[in-house]
Amino acid sequence: MKVARARAEQFGGIVELSRPRALLHVDRQMMRELGYPESPLWQQPEGPLSAPTEVHLVLSRRCAAGCRGCYVDATPQGAALSREEACRILDELAVMGVFHVALGGGEALELDHLFAVAEHARAVGITPNLTTSGLGLDERTAERCKVFGQINVSVDGVGDAYRAARGFDGFPHAERALRLLRAVKREVGINCVVSRSSFEGIGEVARLVRRLNLNELELLRFKPVGRGARLDEELTPEQAKRLWPMARRLVFRHRIRVKLDCSFAPMVFWHKPSARAAAFFGVQGCVAGDVLAAVQPEGQFTGCSFLSSGDDSFRLREKWPTAFAAIRGYVRTAPEPCASCEYLHLCRGGCRAVSRAHGALLDPDPGCPRVQEHRARRPLPVLAQ
C-alpha cells in the first residue's frame, strides 16, 4: 500500500492511495495516527467537501464523429479550452486538493494539446483519466496514453449495435483502439451508455470486456441532454427495474468489474441493498457540486458536465464553499416520495440533470421506480363541473 497524499475534511480527511488506486475517507483519529496535523476544518459543522475529489474537464465540444445522442452536442468546430486555460484550471484544482480529473469532450484525442494537459496534471499531483471514442488512435498515440490513470473507450454496443446507438460504423475502430491501449497498460475499460435500444445488447459488451481482458465495464445512464434530448431513448420502467439484477449477473457470468454511474442510484436502491455497505463503498446518487464538479469548454464550472448553468472556472476555489446550494440541499428539501425514502441520504434523489430535462432541477428523478410507482398511485385531479 502506498499513500500518495491526503487532505483534511470536517469528518477527518481523504487519503489517496496510489497502490491500490483508492480514495479512503478516514476519521480525525486516523488522520492523527497517520501524522497529519489538526485541521481548522475539524472544528466546523458537517457540510459539503472542502473541494471536489474529481473534476470532469470537458476540454472541447469538438468531435468529428457526430454521434446522434452526444450529450455535449459536439461538432467538428465546437468550442475548446486552450492549453493555457486548461493548465491554469488544473493549477487551481491542485491548490484545492482535487485528486482526479476526467478529461473528455467532444473527442479529447483530436486536441493537439491533450498530452501536454495530461502531463501538466501529473506535474501538479492530479491523476488524469481519459474517455475517448478511440477513433483514429494509432500505436504511437496509444504509447503516449501511458500518462493517464484509467482510460475508457466508448462502446455502446458490439457490431451493428454500435452503429444503431451511435449512428455510424465505428465498432472496428473502437475495438482496435482497445487492443492497442491494452497492449501498453492495464487500466483500460469500456464506457457503455445504457439506453432503451442498447439495453438488451449489454451482455455482448460485457463479453468483449472479458475477451479483451479489460479492467472494467462502466454502464452510464442515457440522459436526455444535448443531442440526446431529441431521442426517445430513456429506459422503460421495466428496464429500470431490471438494471441492477442485470449488472449483478454480468459480474458473476463474465467475472468482470462492473460500475454504474451516479445517475443509476435510484435503480439500485429500489432493490434495497445494504445501506451500510453502500455508504462504505461510496455508492451515491447525485454528487454534483460536492464530490464532483465539471469545467465546460466555454470556461464555466458546473456541478457536473450534464448541468449547464455555472460560474467562472477561474473562481472555482473562491466560489466552491457557497456554490450549488440548491443541489447540495436536496436531502433537506426533498419532496415525496424521496422525503420518506430510507435511502434518501445515499440516493440524493437520483440525477438532477434528468430531473431538469423533464421539468425542474429539484424534482424527484422521473426514472426512479419508486417515483414512478408513487406517481401511478397519485389520484388524478378532479375537474370542476
Place this chain on the structure above:
Amino acid sequence: MKLFRRGRVLQATFGCNPNSSSLGVDVTFLLFGSICASMIALFLGALLRGEQK
C-alpha cells in the same frame, strides 16, 4: 482509565473514474454486503497504520 480509540476508515472507493458522471456504484463491492465492508475497513485501517510505521 481512558480508553484509546483507534482511527477508522469510513469509506473506500477503488480505481479512477474517467467519466463525465461520477462513479456511483461499484457493483462488485456492493454485492458483498456490510460484513465485507466492515472487514475491508479494518483491513485498510491496519494497512494504513502499517504504512505509517
